[in-house]
Amino acid sequence: MSTKAALFALCACVAWTASARADDSSGPTVSLSLAQAVSLGLAGNLTYRSAQADEEAARARVIQAGAGKVPSADASYTYVHAQNAASFSIPVPGPGGVTFKSFPFSSKDVNSVNATLQYALYTGGAVGAAIGQAASSLAASESQLAATRSTVVRDTTNAYFQLIQARRSSAIAAEAAAVAARNVATANELFRAGSAARADLLKQQLSLANSQVSAITAANAAALANADLANLLDINPGSTIIPTETLSEERQAFSLAELLGRAESRRPEVAASEDAVAIAQQAIESARAGRLPAVALSVQEGSTKPNFVNVPQPQLSETLAATWRLFDGGLTRGKIAEASAQLDKARINVRQIANSVDLEVRQSYLNYVAAGAQVSAARTAQTSADENLRVSRVRFAAGVGTSLELADALLADTTARTQYVGALANLRVTLATLQRAAAL
Template sequence: MTHRKLGKKTLALVAGGLMLMSAVASAAPTELTLEESIALALRNNPTMKIAEADRDKYSWAVREAQAGQGPTLSYSHKDARAKAAPSTLVPNPSPVNDFDNTVSLSLPIYSGGRVDGAIGKAEYDFKAADLGLAKTKQQLKLDVTNAYFKMLQTRNLLQVKQESVDNLTAHLRNVQAQYEVGTVAKSDVLRSEVELANAQQSLITAQNDFDLAMASLNNVVGLPLDTEIKLKEEMKYEQSKLTLADGINFAMQYRPDVLQADYALKGAQETVKVARSGFLPTVTLSGANNWTDSKFPGSKNRNWSVYLTTSLTLFDTNLTLSKVKEAEAGVVKANEQYRQTKDSVSLEVRQAYLSMKESEKRIETSQVAVAKADEDFKIAQVRYNAGVGTNLDVIDAELALAQAKTNYIQALYDYNTSKAKLDKAMGVAVKQ
């Protein structure tokens, strides 16, 4: 290969690489609100597809059970060839062909409650599966909300760490300037440099936490993990007027877990009805049309029949009784699970509510602390510049300010996530 060709190829590769880098650099970040993030997750997250498929499965199970009370139409065709044994009258009989066609219709009149019970249970199972879809939506909303606020929290903490680095950098320049004119000792410079290095280490950690939070949000909403996201919202405090009693009452009426447990209990009761049908008779109406002939397809000779069949099991070695007792034990279990679910939901609501209220109080106190710490830092800077304060005063004041801001951000994060947990614990429906 000539040097000219090699040079052209290298130039083309470089140009292509620059274009790719330019395209990547110019790609605008994806801007998302919390509601947009939730909508993305509802469309993309595999758990939604699984819950929807589960609901469809139980929908068809209802139709399957309902088919048990409808008529059944069947058709059969038989081709036969037979030869009778020789007899005195017919010493050498010839083979005989028989072509038979039968159309039969069967309609259950009474099943002893078996079909009705099966339909009832299937319908309750479907309702429970439908609630399972709602439950999946609520859990997914909580996951997205936690991930969204986690990214907001790490972004705000990153800003606090950056402010600390900026403040300590400016303070170090001031200390160095005073050291050069001989007004402060070398130890002040060294201590300021150490504090700045520590702040820079914290800034690196905060940046990594932010990147991880962004990847987590991408994962839950179904975007590529390296997608750059820009959040449109800020963490804010909106006071909730909900009382604990109202929250628990709402959960008892609308929480999917409670309603699912109720349907499971009702389904278990239908299972008892199915089991007890073994003690009762069944009545079936049937009819048939039959055509038979010695020539294919066998449609010459026609006869028909209609009959009503009543059957009752007189003895089955306690098989039916065993099924009934098994089903009744299932009712006892389902009833206790229903009671247990209500207690668990009530506890979950209480925990989320009290956590929200505790975070609410911390927001109020940390807001005051931030304002006072900011004023204290400014005073420490002025005193140090005037020569009446120490380097340690400035560093301590800056650390106190950073901690106060961190406490405030943490309180806001805890409040918003506790509020989201409370919505999920209560069973607040997800808008879609």
């Protein structure tokens, strides 16, 4: 392969990558900061929107449960039309003999108006238990919404910085291919001058081919990362997303003890598990209400017109009713036993969630600390690899270095630079994971 051929292959590789991007990017170019990406992620995430609907439904159930504490009023109106009015006849003597005279005692059209006021004076604790269950359910829904939001923020942040990493890695791979092409040109000149063997030229051509394949693979990975983030944000899949954030080595200092304490007190999952215990306790109270009497007061006002004397006659009545179920075949006892078992399960779940959160915080903290150390190590490795590549190119151009040495130096430098970018991105990803775990 000549120098012109190597350069032509590199140009073809770059052109193919640009063409693929042009074909895939049918949508607009969108510049997004991390905050903007998170906002879009929250607005378009179906799971988060579903959790919002659950919270609204739980809030409505609180209103429903509270209705049992206040009186209820009903009003009704009835209109009845009869084809024939009821009547009775009596004999009436007259000059021509006895005749029968009809006297109606009902109307063909009857209007009735009724109003009823009902109030549950005592329910055995059923109403209070229902209100407590609804309130605890609302708190659990709010905690679940907060947990879902934290998850969306974490996933969006991860995808955002993974796109940055993929773009940087693609640029590094393309630059490595360009360096490999220049190495082929240098090897070809040395081969023509008789200072290098044909094997040296072939080695550099092979290195160029490998670099071109790596550049294509990296460009494809960047396109996939762009598509993944677009899908997560629920925007045009063909959009080209330009992240405005940068990768940096900036680190934050955390105390593991403080993180554990914060997670224990503020993690939504922990709060939701504790709310589940409260719900189970209220369910027991609701079940026990089946053993107690219920007392209700009812006041009813009704009038019908016309009546026998064709004038409205209001009828006010008051009813005080007490109901006590003396035997239900074990239904109430079974409900109490079921609710007690659910309470035990809820308490066990609290411990499981607490242990899980504790482990998650520890893992996230250690991963973040390790990510910081990896950044320092990767930076040192990149600095060393850059210098090694520079020296190898000088040695090869002077005819004192081998093609194998140069190819290895190029590969090592590309790997080191890619690993450094990956370490920077991983630092931000592990930070987002730690923030999610500790409810920061």
